[in-house]
Amino acid sequence: MVIAELEVPFVAAPMAGGPSTPDLVTAVAAAGGLGLLAGGYLSCEGLARDIAGVWDDGTTRFGVNLFVPAGANTARPPATPEHVRARVEAVRAYRERLLPEAGRRGVELPERPVAGDDDWERKLDLVVRERVPLVSFTFGLPGAAVLGELRRAGAVTMVTVTDPDEARAALEAGADTLWVQGPGAGGHRGTLHEDAVPGDLPLDELVARVRALTDVPIVAAGGLGDAATAARAITAGADAVGVGTALLLTPEAGTSLAHRRAVRAGGVTRVTRAFSGRPARSVENEFVRRYDDGAPTAYPEVHHLTVPLRRAAAAVDDPDGVAPWAGTGLAGAREVPAAAVVAAWRDELVAARDARTAAGRPASGGGGTVPSAEGTLDWQPAGERTAWLAPPVAAALSLVPGARAAQIDATLADTAAFCEAYAVAPEASANCVVVEGRRGEEVTRAAVMVLATDRADVNKAVRRHLGVRKISFADQGTVESLTGMQRGGITPVGLPEGWPVLVDRAVASAGPVVVGAGTRGAKLLLDGAELAALPGAVVIDLALPRGDAQGGDDRH
CATH class of the missing domain: 3.90.960.10 (YbaK/aminoacyl-tRNA synthetase-associated domain)
Incomplete structure (x- = not known):
C-alpha cells in the first residue's frame, strides 16, 4: 500500500479522543481513500478491538497513529533537574487555578498527574503482530530501530512534521512517508517536542519546501475545508491530503454531542495549551477564554489533569467545557456520510494529482520531442x-x-x-x-x-x-x-x-x-x-x- 497509489488521494486524519472510529476508517477506504485509526489515549486492548474491527470488515487499506512518549522521542531535548522541578510546580499551580472549575463540575482533579507512556511498547508490539499496513507517529520522532522494525514487519512508516527542519530529522531517521501539518490543523500541532514553537508557514509553502527536500510520499494536512484548498496542496507537491475537521460531523465519526454542537455553531478557532499542555487548535469556548493564559507547557500531565472536567462537560453536552478540536477549515464540516465527503472532493483531488504527475514526469527516451526552452513542462x-x-x-x-x-x-x-x-x-x-x-x-x-x-x-x-x-x-x-x-x-x-x-x-x-x-x-x-x-x-x-x-x- 503506497500513499501515492491511492485511488483518491484522501486520507482520514487520526483524531484521538473519539472521532476516529473503525466505521470512519472503513468508509473512507471503501470510497477510495485511506483511513487512520487514532491509537492515542486508547488502551492497548481498545486499540486491538479497533484494528480487529477494520480487518473484520475486509478493509486492507488503513493505518494506525501512535503518540510518541517523551522517553522514546529521539528529538526531545534532555530535561534538566531544574526543568523538571519547574514543570511540576507549573502543573501544581494550574491545578490550583482549575479547582473552582472542578467544584462547579462536581469532579475531583488528580493530585499529581503522571506523564505515562500511553502503552507505547505494547502498542508497538500490537501493530507489528497485527500486520498493520501503515503506522504513523505524532508528538515525536521514534528511533531508527523502531522504524526499521516496523519496516521489516511490512509496515509503511509515517512521521508528523510541522516545518522543514523536522522533516529533515524524520527523513534522517528513516521515515517512509511524511505527514506535513500546516498551521491551520485542528487538534494538536504535531511538533517533534512539546517545547517547540509550531511552524507558521502556510501549508502550500510548507509542502513545497518539504517536497524540495525529498521524493518520499507527502500527506498535506491542516485547514483543508474544501476540495479546492486541498487540491492546491497537491499542486504544491503533496501526494495526498489529510482531512479531519471536514469529517467530524459524519455519522461514522465518534465525535461527542458537545463537540458536534461546537462545530455546528462555528466561530473562531485558536491554538491553546489549556486542555493538554501542548498547542492544539480548537473552537474557542469558555474554557479556552478562562484558562489559556495560565496553561503550562506540560503534556501529558495537563491532559490528564483536565480529563475529569472535560468528561463532566461531555456528559451534559456542554460545548463550553469540552475540547472541541477543529481546524481553520471548520466551515467545511458537513453532516453527510464520509463516503459523500470523499466523493465531493474526488474529482478535484485526482485532477490535481494527475496534473502534477504529468508536469513532473520525465520525458521517456525523448519521445521524439525537440529540445526547446519550454521542453515538456507545464509553465x-x-x-x-x-x-x-x-x-x-x-x-x-x-x-x-x-x-x-x-x-x-x-x-x-x-x-x-x-x-x-x-x-x-x-x-x-x-x-x-x-x-x-x-x-x-x-x-x-x-x-x-x-x-x-x-x-x-x-x-x-x-x-x-x-x-x-x-x-x-x-x-x-x-x-x-x-x-x-x-x-x-x-x-x-x-x-x-x-x-x-x-x-x-x-x-x-x-x-x-x-x-x-x-x-x-x-x-x-x-x-x-x-x-x-x-x-x-x-x-x-x-x-x-x-x-x-x-x-x-x-x-x-
Missing part, C-alpha cells in the same frame, strides 16, 4: 505559483513580471539531468553559481550567470570585474544560509541586496531561458533581458572558449 505564471518557489524568490517576482514557473522532480534539479528529462535545450538553460572574492579582510559575494553549454571564466573575467585578489566558489552551506535557497535551485532572482549579478552576454541575448526557482522542485522561465535588468546586474563577456574547462561548474 504557469510565477505569481500564481509562489508556493513552488523559495520565499526570497517569490518576494522578488515584481522584478521579473514575465516569469513563468514549472514544477519538476526534485531529484532532477541539476542541469544535465533536468535538460535530458524534460527535453529542455541546454543552450536555453542558464546556470547560476555564487563566487566569493577576497581582498584583504573584505569579502565580496556575487552571482555569475552563464548558459549551461558554457563555463564561466571565474579566475580571470570574474575576478577582474570584482576587483579581488582571490576568488573561489562559495561554500554551499553558506550560500544556502545567506540566500534562503537550495543547492540546485540558486537563482539571481531574490538574492541578498547588494550582491552583484554578472550576466554573460550570451544569456542576456538568449531570449527565453530557464533558471532556478530557489528550490530543487521548480524552475523559472524568463527572458534573458529580464536577468540583465535585475538590480546589481551587469552584462559582460564571462564564458570561457568552448572546450576550456577552467573555472566553472554548475554546483549551485
Whole structure:
C-alpha cells in the first residue's frame, strides 16, 4: 500500500479522543481513500478491538497513529533537574487555578498527574503482530530501530512534521512517508517536542519546501475545508491530503454531542495549551477564554489533569467545557456520510494529482520531442505559483513580471539531468553559481550567470570585474544560509541586496531561458533581458572558449 497509489488521494486524519472510529476508517477506504485509526489515549486492548474491527470488515487499506512518549522521542531535548522541578510546580499551580472549575463540575482533579507512556511498547508490539499496513507517529520522532522494525514487519512508516527542519530529522531517521501539518490543523500541532514553537508557514509553502527536500510520499494536512484548498496542496507537491475537521460531523465519526454542537455553531478557532499542555487548535469556548493564559507547557500531565472536567462537560453536552478540536477549515464540516465527503472532493483531488504527475514526469527516451526552452513542462505564471518557489524568490517576482514557473522532480534539479528529462535545450538553460572574492579582510559575494553549454571564466573575467585578489566558489552551506535557497535551485532572482549579478552576454541575448526557482522542485522561465535588468546586474563577456574547462561548474 503506497500513499501515492491511492485511488483518491484522501486520507482520514487520526483524531484521538473519539472521532476516529473503525466505521470512519472503513468508509473512507471503501470510497477510495485511506483511513487512520487514532491509537492515542486508547488502551492497548481498545486499540486491538479497533484494528480487529477494520480487518473484520475486509478493509486492507488503513493505518494506525501512535503518540510518541517523551522517553522514546529521539528529538526531545534532555530535561534538566531544574526543568523538571519547574514543570511540576507549573502543573501544581494550574491545578490550583482549575479547582473552582472542578467544584462547579462536581469532579475531583488528580493530585499529581503522571506523564505515562500511553502503552507505547505494547502498542508497538500490537501493530507489528497485527500486520498493520501503515503506522504513523505524532508528538515525536521514534528511533531508527523502531522504524526499521516496523519496516521489516511490512509496515509503511509515517512521521508528523510541522516545518522543514523536522522533516529533515524524520527523513534522517528513516521515515517512509511524511505527514506535513500546516498551521491551520485542528487538534494538536504535531511538533517533534512539546517545547517547540509550531511552524507558521502556510501549508502550500510548507509542502513545497518539504517536497524540495525529498521524493518520499507527502500527506498535506491542516485547514483543508474544501476540495479546492486541498487540491492546491497537491499542486504544491503533496501526494495526498489529510482531512479531519471536514469529517467530524459524519455519522461514522465518534465525535461527542458537545463537540458536534461546537462545530455546528462555528466561530473562531485558536491554538491553546489549556486542555493538554501542548498547542492544539480548537473552537474557542469558555474554557479556552478562562484558562489559556495560565496553561503550562506540560503534556501529558495537563491532559490528564483536565480529563475529569472535560468528561463532566461531555456528559451534559456542554460545548463550553469540552475540547472541541477543529481546524481553520471548520466551515467545511458537513453532516453527510464520509463516503459523500470523499466523493465531493474526488474529482478535484485526482485532477490535481494527475496534473502534477504529468508536469513532473520525465520525458521517456525523448519521445521524439525537440529540445526547446519550454521542453515538456507545464509553465504557469510565477505569481500564481509562489508556493513552488523559495520565499526570497517569490518576494522578488515584481522584478521579473514575465516569469513563468514549472514544477519538476526534485531529484532532477541539476542541469544535465533536468535538460535530458524534460527535453529542455541546454543552450536555453542558464546556470547560476555564487563566487566569493577576497581582498584583504573584505569579502565580496556575487552571482555569475552563464548558459549551461558554457563555463564561466571565474579566475580571470570574474575576478577582474570584482576587483579581488582571490576568488573561489562559495561554500554551499553558506550560500544556502545567506540566500534562503537550495543547492540546485540558486537563482539571481531574490538574492541578498547588494550582491552583484554578472550576466554573460550570451544569456542576456538568449531570449527565453530557464533558471532556478530557489528550490530543487521548480524552475523559472524568463527572458534573458529580464536577468540583465535585475538590480546589481551587469552584462559582460564571462564564458570561457568552448572546450576550456577552467573555472566553472554548475554546483549551485
